[in-house]
Amino acid sequence: MPEIRLKNLTKRFGKTIAVDNLDLVIQEGEFVTLLGPSGCGKTTTLRMIAGLETPSEGEIYIDETCVFSSEEGIDISPDKRNVGFLFQNYALWPHMTVYKNISFGLENLKWDKKKIKIRVEELLNMLRIAEYGDRYPSELSGGQQQRVAIARTLATGPKILFMDEPLSNLDAKLRMEMRTELKRLHMETDSTFVYVTHDQLEAMTLSTKICLLDEGLLQQFAPPLDIYHNPSNHFVADFVGSPNINILEARGNNVNLDEIKLDSGSLEFLFAPTTSSVNIRSNQKLLLGIRPEDIEITDKGDIQGKVYSTLPSGMETIVKIDVNNIILTCVVFGGVDFEMGTNVKIAFKSENNVLFDRVSKLNIASGRLM
Amino acid sequence: MKYRNKVKAFLKKPQNVILLSLAFILVYLTVVPMITIILDTFTVHQSELMRVKGSKVGDLTLYHWGKVLFSSSSKKIFYEPFLNTLIVSLGTCFVAIGLGGLVAWLVTRTNIRFKGIISTLFIFPYIMPSWTLAMAWLNFFKNSRVGGAPGIFTALFGIETADWFAYGPFPIIVVLGLHYAPFAYILIGGILRNMDANLEEAALILKASRGKIMRKITIPIVLPAILSTFLLVFSSAMSAFAVPAFLGTSVRYQVLTTQMFRTLNGLNPGYGYIMALLMIGIGILILGVNQKIIGTRKSFTTITGKSSNIAYINLRNFKIPISVALIVFIGMVCILPLVTFAIESFIMEPGNYSWSNFTTLFWVGEGNPQIANGEPGILRNPTIFNGLWNSIRLSISVAFIAGSVGILAGYAIVKKKGTRLSTMVNNLAFFPYLMPSMAFGAIYLSMFAIKRGFIPSLYGSFALLVLVGAVKYLPFASRASVGAMHQLSNEIEEAGTIQGIGWTKRMLRIIIPIQKSSFISGYLLPFISSMRELSLFILLVTPSTRILTTMLFQYNEKGWSQYANAINLLIVLFVVGSSLIVNRVTGASIDKGIGGH
Ligand SMILES: Nc1ncnc2c1ncn2[C@@H]1O[C@H](COP(=O)(O)OP(=O)(O)O)[C@@H](O)[C@H]1O
Numbered sequence: 001m002p003e004i005r006l007k008n009l010t011k012r013f014g015k016t017i018a019v020d021n022l023d024l025v026i027q028e029g030e031f032v033t034l035l036g037p038s039g040c041g042k043t044t045t046l047r048m049i050a051g052l053e054t055p056s057e058g059e060i061y062i063d064e065t066c067v068f069s070s071e072e073g074i075d076i077s078p079d080k081r082n083v084g085f086l087f088q089n090y091a092l093w094p095h096m097t098v099y100k101n102i103s104f105g106l107e108n109l110k111w112d113k114k115k116i117k118i119r120v121e122e123l124l125n126m127l128r129i130a131e132y133g134d135r136y137p138s139e140l141s142g143g144q145q146q147r148v149a150i151a152r153t154l155a156t157g158p159k160i161l162f163m164d165e166p167l168s169n170l171d172a173k174l175r176m177e178m179r180t181e182l183k184r185l186h187m188e189t190d191s192t193f194v195y196v197t198h199d200q201l202e203a204m205t206l207s208t209k210i211c212l213l214d215e216g217l218l219q220q221f222a223p224p225l226d227i228y229h230n231p232s233n234h235f236v237a238d239f240v241g242s243p244n245i246n247i248l249e250a251r252g253n254n255v256n257l258d259e260i261k262l263d264s265g266s267l268e269f270l271f272a273p274t275t276s277s278v279n280i281r282s283n284q285k286l287l288l289g290i291r292p293e294d295i296e297i298t299d300k301g302d303i304q305g306k307v308y309s310t311l312p313s314g315m316e317t318i319v320k321i322d323v324n325n326i327i328l329t330c331v332v333f334g335g336v337d338f339e340m341g342t343n344v345k346i347a348f349k350s351e352n353n354v355l356f357d358r359v360s361k362l363n364i365a366s367g368r369l370m
Numbered sequence: 371m372k373y374r375n376k377v378k379a380f381l382k383k384p385q386n387v388i389l390l391s392l393a394f395i396l397v398y399l400t401v402v403p404m405i406t407i408i409l410d411t412f413t414v415h416q417s418e419l420m421r422v423k424g425s426k427v428g429d430l431t432l433y434h435w436g437k438v439l440f441s442s443s444s445k446k447i448f449y450e451p452f453l454n455t456l457i458v459s460l461g462t463c464f465v466a467i468g469l470g471g472l473v474a475w476l477v478t479r480t481n482i483r484f485k486g487i488i489s490t491l492f493i494f495p496y497i498m499p500s501w502t503l504a505m506a507w508l509n510f511f512k513n514s515r516v517g518g519a520p521g522i523f524t525a526l527f528g529i530e531t532a533d534w535f536a537y538g539p540f541p542i543i544v545v546l547g548l549h550y551a552p553f554a555y556i557l558i559g560g561i562l563r564n565m566d567a568n569l570e571e572a573a574l575i576l577k578a579s580r581g582k583i584m585r586k587i588t589i590p591i592v593l594p595a596i597l598s599t600f601l602l603v604f605s606s607a608m609s610a611f612a613v614p615a616f617l618g619t620s621v622r623y624q625v626l627t628t629q630m631f632r633t634l635n636g637l638n639p640g641y642g643y644i645m646a647l648l649m650i651g652i653g654i655l656i657l658g659v660n661q662k663i664i665g666t667r668k669s670f671t672t673i674t675g676k677s678s679n680i681a682y683i684n685l686r687n688f689k690i691p692i693s694v695a696l697i698v699f700i701g702m703v704c705i706l707p708l709v710t711f712a713i714e715s716f717i718m719e720p721g722n723y724s725w726s727n728f729t730t731l732f733w734v735g736e737g738n739p740q741i742a743n744g745e746p747g748i749l750r751n752p753t754i755f756n757g758l759w760n761s762i763r764l765s766i767s768v769a770f771i772a773g774s775v776g777i778l779a780g781y782a783i784v785k786k787k788g789t790r791l792s793t794m795v796n797n798l799a800f801f802p803y804l805m806p807s808m809a810f811g812a813i814y815l816s817m818f819a820i821k822r823g824f825i826p827s828l829y830g831s832f833a834l835l836v837l838v839g840a841v842k843y844l845p846f847a848s849r850a851s852v853g854a855m856h857q858l859s860n861e862i863e864e865a866g867t868i869q870g871i872g873w874t875k876r877m878l879r880i881i882i883p884i885q886k887s888s889f890i891s892g893y894l895l896p897f898i899s900s901m902r903e904l905s906l907f908i909l910l911v912t913p914s915t916r917i918l919t920t921m922l923f924q925y926n927e928k929g930w931s932q933y934a935n936a937i938n939l940l941i942v943l944f945v946v947g948s949s950l951i952v953n954r955v956t957g958a959s960i961d962k963g964i965g966g967h
């Protein structure tokens with residue numbers, strides 16, 4: 001059963017269009033991430049679903065109930081939508097203790113004192129902040145504040161949970177830890193999570209589905225690995241993955257039945273689509289995307305290059321290779337390093353190289369390089 | 371040797387030198403007067419020789435304290451005015467915080483219309499002299515029983531206003547409340563603007579009602595601003611003189627300040643100083659309570675985060691009615707008074723508003739021996755011009771000194787934040803705010819009437835007016851400057867220090883330009899305040915140093931209300947005009963001066 005459904009959702013602030021005609025269906029129990037660069041409309045989308053922002057146009061359904069419709073003039077207020085919201089800056093009430101912050105929502109539901117106490121303590125223990133119950137938010141570290149904010153949001157047991165960049169204020173180590181916990185939380189609470197982030201790694205690692213936005217427009221809505229291997233356009237390919245995907249400009253021509261001959265000036269490839277066969281115009285301007293981990297440094301390779309720079313991190317080494325003045329990035333796993341300036345040979349090993357049209361930027365085909 | 375090096379190193383830092391000098395100067399200019407006041411309450415003065423039997427001037431005596439606090443007449447002398455003062459001050463706080471807070475909330479949190487006009491006009495009652503509204507009130511609502519002639523309201527509607535409505539505590543509270551409402555608006559609005567709207571939204575999502583959000587979230591969070599407003603408004607209302615003098619005297623409604631004026635100006639300075647002392651005591655008490663409450667664990671630091679996309683509360687069907695009502699109300703408070711001054715200054719016989727009674731005599735007339743001793747109209751009256759000139763040069767001098775010292779004070783206080791010296795100077799610089807203006811004036815009069823050390827006798831001099839004004843308004847400047855310095859990261863100055871740029875150049879080329887508008891606000895407020903100040907200067911002026919406000923008061927006392935109204939119009943236009951110009955040209959504003967954001 002779909003939990004949240006957006007239809008033609010649009011939000012304008014004066015002249016700027018923050019969210020542009022967004023259609024989205026989020027199923028029950030999913031962990032959906034709204035991903036995109038800063039200012040692309042993620043927060044606005046989330047706030048519209050929660051009822052904190054009034055859409056300019058469109059419809060929103062939660063649990064099959066229409067909570068907003070511009071045409072029918074329906075606008076259910078946030079407190080009636082039965083959702084939880086975790087704010088980017090936590091929005092803890094500075095004048096209330098941790099305990100009070102968490103119990104506030106329960107008091108609004110007119111729970112009795114004893115039940116509230118039991119529930120709050122359960123949450124304090126679950127989030128490992130039991131000893132801080134009597135403190136004020138300003139007396140907590142960032143990570144602790146974040147746990148309090150999560151506890152406050154979870155207290156009333158909402159079936160749908162919105163989170164707006166909840167990890168962005170934490171340091172790298174803590175962020176890593178909290179990711180694990182969020183994923184566990186998703187499983188334990190059995191709720192639907194809608195999660196906002198601009199960090200592609202976070203989106204890739206956490207979600208069951210990613211909704212990638214750019215300038216208010218939906219780019220792709222698919223599971224993380226689909227997004228990674230089969231990006232719908234150049235923007236998506238470029239946005240996910242670290243280090244970035246290699247993009248080469250090329251001109252292409254159909255050859256040999258269903259292969260494409262690519263010419264990027266100093267390099268020539270033969271591209272064999274693994275999806276369906278494609279027809280292109282002769283000399284069509286294209287972009288070729290090759291993931292760094294798909295380039296192999298091997299003596300068996302048939303392309304000659306020179307090591308331009310290396311960034312060894314222990315687990316892997318990012319090597320930039322100069323091939324006839326085109327710089328290609330590749331990743332070598334394990335603790336290996338290369339001398340800068342040495343000659344190496346490379347080969348393309350995967351079937352997931354992507355071809356985009358250079359004008360429309362759309363995905364034309366995935367395939368093998370020969 | 372080691373000790374000498376330490377002292378040398380200490381004195382090498384400009385902020386230390388500034389703090390030390392300020393500590394000395396401010397102790398001399400605030401603590402010494404305070405001690406003088408205390409001593410004065412135990413001293414026999416020239417005019418009291420007759421009462422304190424068998425004494426000489428300067429003798430120690432308990433006579434004043436006994437008489438004021440524990441005698442059969444102390445009810446009349448002290449307790450009644452004291453109670454009235456408390457009622458008026460509390461009432462004023464109530465009106466100011468209620469009204470100012472409501473408007474602040476409407477402007478920052480709802481989709482009300484005309485926000486720009488409202489936030490500009492709403493500050494006006496504070497820019498205008500406080501008695502402006504009092505005079506307007508009288509012009510409008512005076513009745514012939516007490517006021518001699520009927521006011522405009524009676525003339526228009528034929529209804530005689532009730533005494534309680536026209537005079538006494540009710541109009542005093544309303545007028546002072548309106549005058550100080552901008553304080554609340556600026557301080558509470560500043561916090562609301564900076565307060566993360568998410569705090570309220572978080573409560574909304576957790577199903578709290580609008581009323582509960584207001585009670586449990588919004589109000590507690592703006593509490594520091596409310597307390598700070600309370601402190602400022604209560605102290606100001608307590609030491610307000612002109613408004614109760616205009617609205618209360620005719621029905622013998624005395625508050626401490628009006629009582630003080632009678633005693634300081636008359637036969638019992640000792641009484642007056644006791645009242646001043648008690649008022650200072652109350653001020654310090656409120657300040658202490660205020661700091662205690664704000665300094666608790668419920669730190670409010672988290673509220674200054676950037677406020678992300680605020681969704682304004684939709685007033686729906688009430689939007690237009692509320693917007694219009696507010697505009698009309700503000701218009702009545704800001705514009706209508708000026709209209710009444712204009713009208714009153716053009717009529718020959720007060721109370722008669724028929725066309726034939728209109729005259730330009732009080733503006734451009736040559737003076738008619740039968741009217742007001744032949745005083746010429748104010749636009750061809752050399753004494754008025756002299757007063758205007760005095761007012762202007764006084765205000766400019768005061769603003770220059772207070773503003774500049776304020777910048778240095780703010781710089782040094784923030785640089786040495788947390789040290790005892792810094793805290794002390796910070797408090798000393800705020801202390802003059804708590805001193806009732808009139809007592810402050812009186813004490814400076816007695817302190818500097820004689821030669822003191824290298825300071826010559828300043829009695830009757832212009833310099834004395836400048837000195838008392840500069841000290842009295844230093845709190846505004848230092849607050850503005852402390853606020854500005856807090857926003858400036860230390861690294862900005864350090865970047866200059868590392869490149870070997872000297873201190874003067876760092877101040878003039880880096881720090882001051884960056885926070886220019888805040889610093890200029892520190893000049894603006896003392897300027898406006900001294901332009902419209904009455905009670906601080908009223909005991910100090912001599913015929914040669916008369917300023918506009920004291921002339922206005924004298925005209926009013928003599929019952930020549932047309933002149934008073936004309937001068938009032940002149941002052942208001944001048945003050946409002948100059949503050950608008952400064953605001954347009956430099957971006958400085960009253961908000962920044964008071965400590966808003
Ligand atoms: N209250 C607002 N008023 C005007 N513009 C806004 C407001 N909120 C967001 N915007 C604009 O809408 C766009 C999307 O903003 P937002 O949803 O906050 O982006 P994100 O969360 O993806 O960084 C931005 O261009 C932003 O400037």
Ligand SMILES: [Mg+2]
Pocket residue numbers: 042043044
């Ligand atoms: Mg955002």
